Amino acid sequence: MNEQVLVSVYTPEMGASQIILFQRELEKAIGGKIDRVVCLARPEHRERAERELRDLPGKAGGLACEMLEAALSPDMVHSIGWDILQATLVPYLERNKGDTFHVDAAVENPVLHSVLVMLQYAGRLPQPTNLWVRGTGPGGPVRYRVLKLPVESLDLRLRKSSGPFVQARYDRERIVSDPLRRALDTIFTASRIPAIPILLLGEKGTGKTRLVEGLLGGVKGKPVHTILCGSLQPELAMSTLFGHVRGAFTGADRDTPGLIGESSGGVLFFDEVQDLPRTVQRMLVRVLQDPEHVYRPVGSSGRELKADVDLVFASHKTEEELSLLLDPDLHDRISLVTVEIPPLRELRDDLPELWRQVWQEHVRLEGLALDPGHPGLGDFFRTYPFPGNLRDLISLALWIQILYLQSKDIEDALAGAVRRFRAKLSPAGTTDESPSPKPWEERQRPLRARIHEFRKAAVREAVGIHGSYAAAARALQVDEKTIRNALESEQNPGNGAETG
Structure with missing residues (x-):
């Protein structure tokens, strides 16, 4: 029997009221009734969540309610959130194949939201599973709508890509080691979400550069422009990256777009990002904090320019080492989605x-x-x-x-x-x-x-x-x-x- 199942996350701040609100709006959107509620809650909230869940049938029209214990937290990193949902939510959905799941992805926790999207577009959530977010649909204002990203088939994108690295090495179907599979899964899924920065960490020789230039670029369907950060001359780094206008300095006889402008429509890859001069790091903060990636060329007093470019970063340093070498604001912005590439040993x-x-x-x-x-x-x-x-x-x-x-x-x-x-x-x-x-x-x-x-x-x-x-x-x-x-x-x- 196909049931309509609501999946939500319990927080003490919102309690059961958030679940009830989602249920009511969801029933309006699908034009039918929800048959069952599944709630994810932290272990320390279990007793309170169970008590409120027991009260739900009376409040929500006789719904059957179940709870899954999941140690989700606001400050968790993506890999932890991925592992938790893989161990709790995904097995539950697999056991109940045949039902239609409606997952509340309009959560306050941005990491949890990202992980839910990654799981969906990695094919890890049994279908039919819908992710719902708050927003405006084509028919006018609505409280919730199904999240749909304009992405093509991942397998089709990989077949279109050329180059031996994409075709063969790190082929996900042939990889058996869990650490590498998790890293590839994150790269595959995060690469399909437009405009989010990605940081790859791993020892030298683990293939970070080729993963970006071959695999990530193939998934996005965009050319990759690589910057060897250590090769930038400090005195010319700002102009090289952001461009300059004519007369900005001696020898600037014409306007130049810089690497950010030249990479518009593609992926700009900062290899060994810790080697960037500090002045450049501060300017990159401005680029990252604006969704349209605005920047101003050296010597320009006019309006800021926009760059349609995806930004990817890599370093052989550990997360702790990198945090000490980068401008704190830059580190915070580029490490939202961090992928660690394991060493061969x-x-x-x-x-x-x-x-x-x-x-x-x-x-x-x-x-x-x-x-x-x-x-x-x-x-x-x-x-x-x-x-x-x-x-x-x-x-x-x-x-x-x-x-x-x-x-x-x-x-x-x-x-x-x-x-x-x-x-x-x-x-x-x-x-x-x-x-x-x-x-x-x-x-x-x-x-x-x-x-x-x-x-x-x-x-x-x-x-x-x-x-x-x-x-x-x-x-x-x-x-x-x-x-x-x-x-x-x-x-x-x-x-x-x-x-x-």
Whole structure:
């Protein structure tokens, strides 16, 4: 039997009156009766909610009422809200397939509203499920209306997109690790909502840039314009980003739109946003706080310009680190929807599939194949900490090909490439087959060279023990750049050796 089911969130401030109001307006809108009410309430509000729910049948025309306990809070982040609703509301809706659900999305909590929209457009809410918001419909003023976003089929958008990253790597249907699936789900759904800023966090090499340039841009159906924030010259950053008018400064012989103006109709991606100069950060606050993304070019005294552009940000810093590096107002505005991309060491189950895609993209020798299920790869995937994340997989693929050209034996090439990676993380920087003396025992070497080698050995050991550059930097009480510089010459073939 198909029942019309009202779903709402209980708050002590509004109590049952909000549910009754929604029920009455909903029945007017659908031209029929609501058969059942489902109410989500926090654990500490359970007793009060149950008491008020028991009184509802008399107030609301004999409705059957049920309550779901859900620890929703005003200050929760999107990932927590997503997990809570996935564990409470979604299973309930699944168990009652066949009914029509009407969810009150006109909630005061903006995070909860966003999560409900994401769940709907990710296909996680069984159909028919309608999200209702307050607003004005085409027939005149109404208290509630069904939320409909002008988006196309997600699958159709992905098929239209070109590029190996969108087509294959991080294919949601092939991903099995929960952290990565949750991250992709959030990107898929948030990307389909116009004009909301998105912040991607994750260690270097986790694929943030390619996720934005390939996947997110494909979902939105818009071109992506990437700004490498660290490459902006401080004295020219304002003009580069916001443009300038003729005569604004020496050499400004014509008006220029700046990157924001040039990106109108597309996506503007700020890669490593913490590297933006502070003056630019303050100007970006103005762009973000206005829904039409208004800005004023350098030297202009006229009216502000508007930019039809979606803004996306990324950083390899942690949320805490980023909050200390950014202007507080800017951080608050760009972190409303934050997605954390997990490192490869937390995605062990997905490594064979990721390797298949990396190998397919980077193999250059015709006919050379290396199955993801190869025992040599399997042991490597289970134990290596992958401090460089996807870059380590790419580097491994390149080294296998280099060594294959030398030996003409794929088994030897794989074993040799794996030994190279193991040696990078061993305390003394040695391999199993060719032990070498510790640098500090080589008495004839110059002091500077010996100190240099000692530093690299200490860094290798720290990364091997702690599993990431960031963790190794904390353990050695240095910044992450020092860790990366110490190992940079060994991370990728062709970079050359470091000099003392």
